[in-house]
Amino acid sequence: xxxxxxxxxxxxxxxxxxxxxxxxxxxxxxxxxxxxxxxxxxxxxxxxxxxxxxxxxxxxxxxxxxxxxxxxxxxxxxxxxxxxxxxxxxxxxxxxxxxxxxxxxxxxxxxxxxxxxxxxxxxxxxxxxxxx
Numbered sequence: 001x002x003x004x005x006x007x008x009x010x011x012x013x014x015x016x017x018x019x020x021x022x023x024x025x026x027x028x029x030x031x032x033x034x035x036x037x038x039x040x041x042x043x044x045x046x047x048x049x050x051x052x053x054x055x056x057x058x059x060x061x062x063x064x065x066x067x068x069x070x071x072x073x074x075x076x077x078x079x080x081x082x083x084x085x086x087x088x089x090x091x092x093x094x095x096x097x098x099x100x101x102x103x104x105x106x107x108x109x110x111x112x113x114x115x116x117x118x119x120x121x122x123x124x125x126x127x128x129x130x131x132x
Contacts, residue, residue: 007028034064075101
């Protein structure tokens with residue numbers, strides 16, 4: 001597990017199969033990968049079906065991601081799909097103390113780890129200026 005206490009900022013990239021949590025500062029970053037508890041669950045809506053065709057929210061997965069953010073001072077949540085909004089909704093209800101530290105939510109497709117860290121540093125440089 002990364003030593004998050006040395007890094008104020010955290011970036012999460014999340015989809016329904018995994019989350020990548022980066023704890024970072026201007027020169028260093030640590031990565032923690034968190035797998036979903038149902039990574040291979042793919043549901044598709046069929047005509048005349050009674051269900052929505054969407055997988056149920058993986059609360060254990062979201063709990064693990066939230067735990068990885070517990071010590072972060074400022075958080076950016078990103079990802080390509082609805083998993084990021086599910087994470088934010090979960091955090092708002094289960095961890096309001098963490099919710100207060102979410103600085104942004106952005107849609108990002110599938111950048112490399114290096115691109116994610118560079119994006120986070122640029123985001124937090126601007127965010128820190130705005131919030132002093």
